[in-house]
Amino acid sequence: MKFEVWNFDMSFYVSIIGIDGSGKSTVTPALASLAAAELNVTAAAVGEGLSCKAPREDLCAPGFAPDGEMMSVRIGQWFRWLSKSAAAHRRLYPLLKLLHLAAQARTVRQAVDRYQPGVIFSEGNLLLSAAGRAINYVDAHAAASALATLTNPFLRLEILYDYVMDGKPLSPDLIRAMPGLKMMRWLRRLDVRLKLGLMELPDAIVYLDIAPEVALARLVASGQKLDPHENILDLTQARVMYRHVVSFFRRRRGERYARVIDVTGLSVGQTLRHILDFARTLPIDRGAIP
Numbered sequence: 551m552k553f554e555v556w557n558f559d560m561s562f563y564v565s566i567i568g569i570d571g572s573g574k575s576t577v578t579p580a581l582a583s584l585a586a587a588e589l590n591v592t593a594a595a596v597g598e599g600l601s602c603k604a605p606r607e608d609l610c611a612p613g614f615a616p617d618g619e620m621m622s623v624r625i626g627q628w629f630r631w632l633s634k635s636a637a638a639h640r641r642l643y644p645l646l647k648l649l650h651l652a653a654q655a656r657t658v659r660q661a662v663d664r665y666q667p668g669v670i671f672s673e674g675n676l677l678l679s680a681a682g683r684a685i686n687y688v689d690a691h692a693a694a695s696a697l698a699t700l701t702n703p704f705l706r707l708e709i710l711y712d713y714v715m716d717g718k719p720l721s722p723d724l725i726r727a728m729p730g731l732k733m734m735r736w737l738r739r740l741d742v743r744l745k746l747g748l749m750e751l752p753d754a755i756v757y758l759d760i761a762p763e764v765a766l767a768r769l770v771a772s773g774q775k776l777d778p779h780e781n782i783l784d785l786t787q788a789r790v791m792y793r794h795v796v797s798f799f800r801r802r803r804g805e806r807y808a809r810v811i812d813v814t815g816l817s818v819g820q821t822l823r824h825i826l827d828f829a830r831t832l833p834i835d836r837g838a839i840p
Contacts, residue, residue, distance in 0.1 A: 561662040562834045563750075565675040566825070567682060567795065568758035569788045570780050571765025573813055577758075577821050578673040585669055588826055591834055594661045596654055597673035598630065599623060602665045609665055620660050626653035637777035644687045644730040651676040652737055652748050659747035669834045675752055677714070678799070680734060681707055682792040686784045689727050707798040714738050715749065754807040754832055756825050757796050761814045762786045806831065 566574050566581075578597040585593035586603035594602040599612035600623050608614065629650035636642045655676045662670060712718040713725075714734045725731050741748040762785035769780050800808045809828040813821050 560666050560668065560835045562669045562754070562832055563658065563662075563752040564669060564671050564754045564756065564829065564832070565678060565752040566671060566673055566756050566758065567675065567678055567792060568813075569682070569760065569762070569765055569785050569792060570777075571768040571785070572758035572760045573768075573818065573821055574673045574758060576818055577825065578671055580818075580822055581671040581825065584822060584826060585671070585829060589669070589829060589834065591668035592665065594665060594667040594670040595672070596657050596661060596670065598627060600657055600661055602661060602667060617664065620657055620664075622653050622656040622660055626650055626657055629653055634777070637779065640687055640778075641729055643779075644683075645733050647683075648676070648680060648730055648733050648737065651679055655748045655750075656746055669829065669832075672752070675755075676737075676748055677711070677734075677751055678755065678795050680730060681710065681798070682795050683779075683788055684710075684728055684730065685787045685791045686779050687728070687730065689729065707794055711798070751799070751802070754803070754828075755796070755799055755809070756828060757792060757808065757810045758813045758821065759789070759792075759810055760812070762789055764814050 566578050568574050575597055578595050579599070579601060580595075582593045582595035582601040582603045585591060586605050590605050592602070592604045592609070594600065600620065601611045602609040603611075610617065629646055633643055633646035633650050636646050651674060654672065654674070658670060658672050661667070709720065710728075710731070713720040713731065715738060717735065720731075738749050740746070762782050765785055766780065766782060769776055796808055796810060809824075811821065811824045811828075816824070
């Protein structure tokens with residue numbers, strides 16, 4: 551199996567993953583400034599927007615883009631809004647969410663090309679986030695054998711990864727059970743042909759683990775309308791899948807490149823401190839500072 555990993559010598563790519571309510575969208579934007587200051591490195595963060603900071607200057611931030619705003623940032627924001635608007639449509643939402651994550655992945659690639667940060671953080675990852683949420687969008691009418699495979703606690707994500715990345719045979723029932731798989735395979739072909747850098751796995755991951763009840767309470771407290779998948783059952787299922795994702799990543803990259811942080815009782819500041827402590831252990835190039 552070909553395992554795609556980040557291939558830039560000077561930029562170390564870290565993805566922040568976790569279920570809704572775990573704090574990904576809150577902590578990721580702050581990591582550019584904090585990593586630049588505390589690790590003395592040019593650092594970037596990609597989520598709803600793009601920020602890139604050097605230890606002594608801002609290179610870009612939402613609303614501040616001296617070199618011009620990347621089109622992929624706007625496309626990502628547009629697909630984020632579309633997917634949020636279509637959250638009630640169980641077949642349309644996964645496709646729009648994949649396109650949102652693909653645009654975000656393109657922003658990561660372009661940010662590395664333009665700013666060459668020592669480290670770049672992203673909110674989620676196209677492959678890993680799709681795998682973590684896949685169980686929430688299984689076709690309820692899928693064949694029993696496919697459902698049994700997807701709900702098997704010992705499911706190895708390699709079989710799905712091999713299908714998406716290399717087109718290796720997969721049960722037709724399993725493909726029908728997960729509508730997003732064909733879309734992922736199509737994105738993979740497009741990625742290879744155009745060399746967009748959409749389907750690369752990060753160099754390291756931080757999994758923000760949280761009790762589903764606490765995650766749901768956070769979502770309710772935010773005051774925003776809950777999406778249909780933001781309920782105890784879906785959050786619990788996604789949490790199980792994300793744990794499989796972490797195991798999959800550890801098998802491929804090694805224990806030292808995956809950090810699980812239980813954020814159930816942590817403040818945002820405490821969570822950021824744990825992430826930065828993990829970043830200090832990574833082989834981040836601190837030599838390229840403007």
